[in-house]
Amino acid sequence: MEDYKKRVAIEYQELKEKVDKLHSFTLSIECGHPLHETPTPLGVLLQQETAMKQYLLALETRAKYEKINLEERKGENYA
Numbered sequence: 001m002e003d004y005k006k007r008v009a010i011e012y013q014e015l016k017e018k019v020d021k022l023h024s025f026t027l028s029i030e031c032g033h034p035l036h037e038t039p040t041p042l043g044v045l046l047q048q049e050t051a052m053k054q055y056l057l058a059l060e061t062r063a064k065y066e067k068i069n070l071e072e073r074k075g076e077n078y079a
Contacts, residue, residue: 005068012059012070019052 028035
């Protein structure tokens with residue numbers, strides 16, 4: 001796989017992990033059992049989550065056009 005494709009796959013995987021963690025956190029707040037205290041209002045966290053999900057979708061769309069396997073380099077970090 002070409003270097004830039006590896007970087008896109010790694011970026012996607014790292015972002016997906018962050019989105020999943022943020023979603024768990026916002027869900028815990030919505031359920032009334034926050035995982036930890038935060039001064040940030042829920043609305044701001046949800047706005048951030050939405051933006052991150054939109055970026056994930058953009059990376060997925062790019063991957064389709066450029067034939068990038070987003071699962072290929074699971075577990076690697078940027079070089």
